[in-house]
Amino acid sequence: MLILSISVLAVAGWSALRWYHTGGSDAAAPLAMLACAASGFVTGGLLWFLARRDPGNLRQREALLLVSLAWILGAALSAIPFFLWAHIDPAVPASHPFTSFVDCYFEAMSGLTTTGATVLGSPGSLIEEIPPPLLLWRSLTQWLGGLGIVVLFVAVLPTLGVGGKKLFQAETPGPLASGVRPRIRETARVLWLIYLGMTLLLIAALCAAGSNPFDAICHTFATVSSAGFSTRDASIAHFTMPQQVIIAVFMVLAGINFGVLHLFISGRYRQALADKELRFYLAILLLASIAVTWSLVRPQFGTGADPATIAATVRDGVVQTISIQTSTGFCVTDFDRWEFLPKAILFAGMFIGASAGSTGGGIKVIRVLIAAKVCVAEIERVFRPNVVRPFKIGGTPVDSQMRLATMAYMLTILALFVAGTLTLMLLEGGGRCDLSTAAAATAATLNNIGPGFGAVGAAENYGWFSMPSKLVLTALMALGRLELYALLVLFTPRFWRTQ
Amino acid sequence: MLILSISVLAVAGWSALRWYHTGGSDAAAPLAMLACAASGFVTGGLLWFLARRDPGNLRQREALLLVSLAWILGAALSAIPFFLWAHIDPAVPASHPFTSFVDCYFEAMSGLTTTGATVLGSPGSLIEEIPPPLLLWRSLTQWLGGLGIVVLFVAVLPTLGVGGKKLFQAETPGPLASGVRPRIRETARVLWLIYLGMTLLLIAALCAAGSNPFDAICHTFATVSSAGFSTRDASIAHFTMPQQVIIAVFMVLAGINFGVLHLFISGRYRQALADKELRFYLAILLLASIAVTWSLVRPQFGTGADPATIAATVRDGVVQTISIQTSTGFCVTDFDRWEFLPKAILFAGMFIGASAGSTGGGIKVIRVLIAAKVCVAEIERVFRPNVVRPFKIGGTPVDSQMRLATMAYMLTILALFVAGTLTLMLLEGGGRCDLSTAAAATAATLNNIGPGFGAVGAAENYGWFSMPSKLVLTALMALGRLELYALLVLFTPRFWRTQ
Numbered sequence: 001m002l003i004l005s006i007s008v009l010a011v012a013g014w015s016a017l018r019w020y021h022t023g024g025s026d027a028a029a030p031l032a033m034l035a036c037a038a039s040g041f042v043t044g045g046l047l048w049f050l051a052r053r054d055p056g057n058l059r060q061r062e063a064l065l066l067v068s069l070a071w072i073l074g075a076a077l078s079a080i081p082f083f084l085w086a087h088i089d090p091a092v093p094a095s096h097p098f099t100s101f102v103d104c105y106f107e108a109m110s111g112l113t114t115t116g117a118t119v120l121g122s123p124g125s126l127i128e129e130i131p132p133p134l135l136l137w138r139s140l141t142q143w144l145g146g147l148g149i150v151v152l153f154v155a156v157l158p159t160l161g162v163g164g165k166k167l168f169q170a171e172t173p174g175p176l177a178s179g180v181r182p183r184i185r186e187t188a189r190v191l192w193l194i195y196l197g198m199t200l201l202l203i204a205a206l207c208a209a210g211s212n213p214f215d216a217i218c219h220t221f222a223t224v225s226s227a228g229f230s231t232r233d234a235s236i237a238h239f240t241m242p243q244q245v246i247i248a249v250f251m252v253l254a255g256i257n258f259g260v261l262h263l264f265i266s267g268r269y270r271q272a273l274a275d276k277e278l279r280f281y282l283a284i285l286l287l288a289s290i291a292v293t294w295s296l297v298r299p300q301f302g303t304g305a306d307p308a309t310i311a312a313t314v315r316d317g318v319v320q321t322i323s324i325q326t327s328t329g330f331c332v333t334d335f336d337r338w339e340f341l342p343k344a345i346l347f348a349g350m351f352i353g354a355s356a357g358s359t360g361g362g363i364k365v366i367r368v369l370i371a372a373k374v375c376v377a378e379i380e381r382v383f384r385p386n387v388v389r390p391f392k393i394g395g396t397p398v399d400s401q402m403r404l405a406t407m408a409y410m411l412t413i414l415a416l417f418v419a420g421t422l423t424l425m426l427l428e429g430g431g432r433c434d435l436s437t438a439a440a441a442t443a444a445t446l447n448n449i450g451p452g453f454g455a456v457g458a459a460e461n462y463g464w465f466s467m468p469s470k471l472v473l474t475a476l477m478a479l480g481r482l483e484l485y486a487l488l489v490l491f492t493p494r495f496w497r498t499q
Numbered sequence: 500m501l502i503l504s505i506s507v508l509a510v511a512g513w514s515a516l517r518w519y520h521t522g523g524s525d526a527a528a529p530l531a532m533l534a535c536a537a538s539g540f541v542t543g544g545l546l547w548f549l550a551r552r553d554p555g556n557l558r559q560r561e562a563l564l565l566v567s568l569a570w571i572l573g574a575a576l577s578a579i580p581f582f583l584w585a586h587i588d589p590a591v592p593a594s595h596p597f598t599s600f601v602d603c604y605f606e607a608m609s610g611l612t613t614t615g616a617t618v619l620g621s622p623g624s625l626i627e628e629i630p631p632p633l634l635l636w637r638s639l640t641q642w643l644g645g646l647g648i649v650v651l652f653v654a655v656l657p658t659l660g661v662g663g664k665k666l667f668q669a670e671t672p673g674p675l676a677s678g679v680r681p682r683i684r685e686t687a688r689v690l691w692l693i694y695l696g697m698t699l700l701l702i703a704a705l706c707a708a709g710s711n712p713f714d715a716i717c718h719t720f721a722t723v724s725s726a727g728f729s730t731r732d733a734s735i736a737h738f739t740m741p742q743q744v745i746i747a748v749f750m751v752l753a754g755i756n757f758g759v760l761h762l763f764i765s766g767r768y769r770q771a772l773a774d775k776e777l778r779f780y781l782a783i784l785l786l787a788s789i790a791v792t793w794s795l796v797r798p799q800f801g802t803g804a805d806p807a808t809i810a811a812t813v814r815d816g817v818v819q820t821i822s823i824q825t826s827t828g829f830c831v832t833d834f835d836r837w838e839f840l841p842k843a844i845l846f847a848g849m850f851i852g853a854s855a856g857s858t859g860g861g862i863k864v865i866r867v868l869i870a871a872k873v874c875v876a877e878i879e880r881v882f883r884p885n886v887v888r889p890f891k892i893g894g895t896p897v898d899s900q901m902r903l904a905t906m907a908y909m910l911t912i913l914a915l916f917v918a919g920t921l922t923l924m925l926l927e928g929g930g931r932c933d934l935s936t937a938a939a940a941t942a943a944t945l946n947n948i949g950p951g952f953g954a955v956g957a958a959e960n961y962g963w964f965s966m967p968s969k970l971v972l973t974a975l976m977a978l979g980r981l982e983l984y985a986l987l988v989l990f991t992p993r994f995w996r997t998q
Contacts, residue, residue: 060882340924340934348917371910378907379991382984383559400899407906408877411870414913418847425839435839436934485881492878 001047004077005040007140008033015133028089029081029131036080043077061495067152067486071112071478078108078141085134096125097463102470106462109474111141113481114149114359116228116329116450117473121461127233132214135231139218146225146359147195149481150258154357155187191258194265198224202250209243223250226360228329228450235331235458236323241315244332248319255281255326255354276394277366281355284365285325288349292342293317317342325349327361329450336457343453347440350447351413361448361480363413370398370406412484417442420476427469441465445476500546503576504539506639507532514632527588528580528630535579542576560994566651566985570977574611577640578603584633596624596962601969605961608973610640612980613648613858615727615828615949616972620960626732631713634730638717645724645858646694648980649757653856654686690757693764697723701749708742718829722749725859727828727949734830734957735822740814743831747818751784754825754853775893776865780854783864784824787848791841792816816841824848826860828949835956842952846939849946850912860947860979862912869897869905911983916941919975926968940964944975 012033019030079101086098097103097119110117120127127135199220206216218231219239232238236247253261256278263272272278296317300310316333323330324346335346353362370393377391391398398406420442424433432455433441440452441462451458462473479487489495511532518529578600585597596602596618609616619626626634698719705715717730718738731737735746752760755777762771771777795816799809815832822829823845834845852861869892876890890897897905919941923932931954932940939951940961950957961972978986988994 060884064882344921344924374903375907375911375914376991378904378911379984379987380993381904383563383988383994385559400903404873404899404903404906405877405880407903407910408874410910411906412874412877415874422843425843429839485878488878489882492875494879495882 001040001044001073001077004074004144005037005044007144008040008078008081008137009037011133011137011140012037014136015131018133026131028085028092029133031088032081032084033133033137035084036077039080040077043073061489063156064486064489064495067157067482068478068490070148071109071482075105075109075112075474075478078112078137079104081134081137082107085131093124098125100467102467103463106470106474107138108141109477110445110450111138111227111229112145112148113448113477114142114145114225114227114327114361115445115448115477115481116142116222117445117456117462117477118229118450119461119463119470121233122463125463127231132231135218136214138229139221139231142225142227142229143199143221145481146227146254147192150191150195150357150359151188153483154191154258155184190262194258194261195224197265198250198253202246205246205250206243209246210240211243215239219247220250222330223247223328224254224359226251226254226326226328226354226358226448228323228327230330236319237332241312244315244319247330248322251322251326251328251330252282252285254328255358255360257355257357259357260355274394277355277369280369281365284349284352285322288325288345289318289321292321292338292345295339295342321346321349324449325352325362326354327447327449329444331451331458334458336453336459347443347453350443350449353447363410363447366393367406367409369393370403371410374403374407409484412488413446413480416446416476416479416484420446420472423472424465424469427466427472432464433469441473442476445473446480448477448480500539500543500572500576502643503573504536504543506643507539507577507580507636508536510632510636510639511536513635514630517632525630527584527591528632530587531580531583532632532636534583535576538579539576542572560988562655563985563988563994566656566981567977567989569647570608570611570981574604574608574973574977577607577611577636580633580636581606584630592623594623599966601966602962605969605973606637607640608976609944609949610637610726610728611644611647612947612976613641613644613724613726613826613860614944614947614976614980615641615721616944616955616961616976617728617949618960618962618969620732621962624962626730631730634717635713637728638720638730641724641726641728642698642720644980645726645753646691649690649694649856649858650687652982653690653757654683689761693757693760694723696764697749697752701745704745704749705742708745709739710742714738718746719749721829722746722827723753723858725750725753725825725827725853725857725947727822727826729829735818736831740811743814743818746829747821750821750825750827750829751781753827754780754857754859756854756856758856759854773893776854776868779868780864783848783851784821787824787844788817788820791820791844794838794841820845820848823948824851824861825853826946826948828943830950830957833957835952835958846942846952849942849948852946862909862946865892866905866908868892869902870909873902873906908983911987912945912979915945915975915978915983919945919971922971923964923968926965926971931963932968940972941975944972945979947976947979 012030015030015033019026082098082104083101086092086096086104092099098107103119106117107119109115118127119125120130130138202220202223203213203216206220207213211219215231218229219236221227222229230236230238236244239247257275260272260275260278263269263275293314296313297310300313316335319330319332320335322328323332327350335343349362351363352368353364354360356364356366373391373393377389381387391400391403417439421435421439424438424441425435428438434454437452437454437456440454441456444450444452444456451460454460455464456462462470465473511529514529514532518525581597581603582600585591585595585603591598597606602618605616606618608614617626618624619629629637701719701722702712702715705719706712710718714730717728718735720726721728727734729735729737735743738746756774759771759774759777762768762774792813795812796809799812815834818829818831819834821827822831826849834842848861850862851867852863853859855863855865872890872892876888880886890899890902916938920934920938923937923940924934927937933953936951936953936955939953940955943949943951943955950959953959954963955961961969964972
């Protein structure tokens with residue numbers, strides 16, 4: 001609460017300065033953000049006051065509850081500036097999505113979960129008509145969400161023995177009886193420095209490549225967090241090709257386990273390059289990009305297309321594949337118009353996702369790797385039931401509990417995908433929401449991608465969904481981002497029982 | 500080989516008698532079947548001669564190889580009558596599907612795997628234009644396949660320690676060091692008697708309800724094997740409502756574990772009714788039928804529909820749901836015209852399927868049950884990682900290896916579903932095969948249902964697929980029926996290595 005309040009206050013400060021310089025034509029945005037900061041400070045301060053005598057030792061249940069509440073309430077707080085702005089500013093039409101709090105909550109949750117699915121973009125609610133301070137806040141929610149997720153999954157949860165600690169082993173050798181808090185603090189500091197370093201580097205690179213600072217900052221926030229909100233209705237199709245390439249490089253970096261990035265930064269290249277997940281992550285990106293690009297470029301051969309057109313098509317294929325696979329969700333072209341095969345590859349990429357311990361979403365490469373290996377091992381077990389082979393990924397043994405947890409995670413994701421698609425179909429009942437759109441919207445929110453296919457494709461947005469559907473999609477974003485369990489535990493009776 | 504040859508010879512005998520009585524107008528069918536029997540006897544005899552000195556002790560690898568070869572070669576042998584008939588009978592047009600051996604192989608594999616997907620039914624290849632002896636043979640392949648599957652999964656494989664022996668524990672307490680063959684023989688004898696009893700009972704019931712003996716016999720073969728070939732283009736919509744209800748009851752019975760049926764027959768009702776899988780199987784059937792029927796009947800309320808129309812709609816809902824869920828695949832109505840929700844329920848039912856150790860297909864209720872319980876247990880493990888609870892289904896403990904195998908089975912089925920859909924889309928490339936059709940065709944063959952949705956819906960057939968697609972679908976039928984592993988092991992290098 002306090003971090004969000006300080007952040008929104010900073011943006012409000014810039015907004016007020018801007019208001020002062022432009023001669024007072026745009027007071028709604030700073031006012032809305034000030035009100036948000038005030039309510040955040042009041043709520044946060046109250047909570048801090050109530051808990052001031054608590055020693056602060058988190059156990060599993062408290063940590064899980066804290067995590068889910070942080071995202072659920074954090075999104076509500078982050079939605080306030082959008083909502084108030086739409087109601088304060090008389091120029092905003094009553095049909096604007098931000099006049100509905102559900103839409104604002106959707107947008108804020110989309111930012112905090114680094115999804116990048118937006119309700120903006122239709123005529124009357126174009127992104128470029130939103131005041132820049134609000135766009136900056138919208139971008140900043142992603143950056144804060146991305147940082148929160150990395151710290152949570154790499155530093156906090158493994159130390160508490162929650163969730164798949166072995167998935168993030170690079171920098172966290174597991175819980176110790178003593179010194180839990182210093183370890184969290186130290187790991188979090190390293191992650192924060194890497195994240196900040198990536199951010200500053202990308203802003204500098206984009207500015208050097210000719211972008212204006214505002215677009216550079218906002219797109220950097222969206223890139224290093226693998227989120228994908230743009231300040232432009234055309235998304236990164238608005239940028240020049242060198243700028244797009246720079247963004248693509250950083251999308252790839254943001255999808256790498258931050259523990260592995262730390263190994264790189266501290267010079268341990270050999271150890272970093274030996275990481276099985278990194279290798280598979282890069283291999284999948286490479287193969288998917290080649291397959292997508294090939295299927296796009298092949299029809300252009302022999303039609304006399306000039307090299308610049310072909311280069312643009314190659315850029316479309318590679319950058320769009322990276323954008324979807326890393327769960328960023330920038331659009332460099334309207335990929336919904338592509339043929340079946342490249343779209344199917346993108347769809348599969350949505351589910352595979354990026355690396356564990358990165359800001360990227362999806363099931364994560366390491367889980368897919370473990371699950372694939374389990375399935376292959378089971379085939380062999382059928383004719384050699386008594387042969388026990390050690391199960392390892394890149395030299396690290398994966399015990400049977402971890403394997404079972406991975407398989408359960410994948411099946412639960414698939415079950416939620418089916419349930420989400422079904423719910424959307426029942427709620428929307430025909431209209432714009434055909435089965436492909438419902439499936440794409442579910443996949444794109446559950447895996448924290450952003451754009452999907454059909455009526456939620458690259459040139460579309462989520463504004464047309466009914467309110468209940470938007471709440472379902474918001475829940476899917478939170479479920480996917482918090483890797484299911486932090487939210488699902490709230491629905492088990494045993495979670496609420498005293499020990 | 501020999502069993503198939505004797506069977507086809509019996510049908511050939513009836514066919515020859517029929518030919519004699521009708522004055523020699525229809526010699527193609529008996530000739531084709533005689534040729535099939537002859538080639539079966541020669542091949543089978545040759546194999547028997549080559550292996551006559553073998554002591555006959557099967558180990559896992561030999562058993563798995565035998566099983567896959569039995570279905571692969573058995574389908575080739577069973578396809579011969581269709582193929583020869585189409586080439587001997589001058590009245591058969593060159594465009595008839597049976598003039599292609601791939602189509603005949605598809606039809607035969609569909610019968611032996613108790614799928615019931617057919618290439619027949621378009622104008623020019625109507626089912627009712629096929630000579631009755633060939634239709635009888637087509638029905639008989641299902642009956643033989645169903646018997647083979649039950650004996651295989653309940654009697655043979657568990658005794659050899661192959662596959663999920665615990666799934667079929669009712670009558671098979673596991674392998675013993677001695678006496679393996681007597682146990683197989685005894686169990687197989689009981690299964691065979693139950694199967695034969697169900698067959699005779701259903702034939703008698705259908706005849707008593709006014710069906711002609713030929714249709715009664717053919718549909719009985721298709722019902723007790725959960726297969727679904729009909730001798731009518733209208734499938735069981737051709738029957739009267741009482742006949743359809745009788746068929747529905749036997750579809751439900753055929754989807755029950757034969758071990759549980761044995762408990763019923765031997766009077767151990769209490770033990771039988773305590774079976775968790777039976778309870779869930781019946782509960783799913785009940786709930787799905789109610790949901791489907793309700794969504795069909797609701798629009799008829801208040802429109803002044805007479806009770807007979809409503810009764811017919813209720814019949815449509817209940818019988819069609821049972822037919823799909825048990826993986827039989829008879830059509831009582833064109834369910835492809837239903838709305839989204841009932842179709843979605845049928846689609847989910849395809850994957851859940853019937854009970855393990857029955858003739859039904861799909862993933863099987865017990866596996867879905869175990870997987871669901873594992874996923875729920877994992878949620879709890881997140882906040883109580885050190886609490887170990889015994890994992891039981893209906894009082895029977897399920898060890899972690901069994902759980903992992905179940906999860907792997909489900910993920911492999913889903914992976915094959917995705918791969919099959921993708922392959923069909925790439926092979927067919929637009930045309931009649933849209934994404935829903937490709938997905939439905941894959942689901943309906945992999946789960947051994949028969950009809951799907953769209954261009955493979957209730958009023959359609961599989962004849963229009965290209966040859967490569969038909970081979971893919973044939974492979975999916977075999978993979979689903981043999982529960983994947985018997986075929987998948989053939990693709991692992993270690994399977995072929997000497998010990």
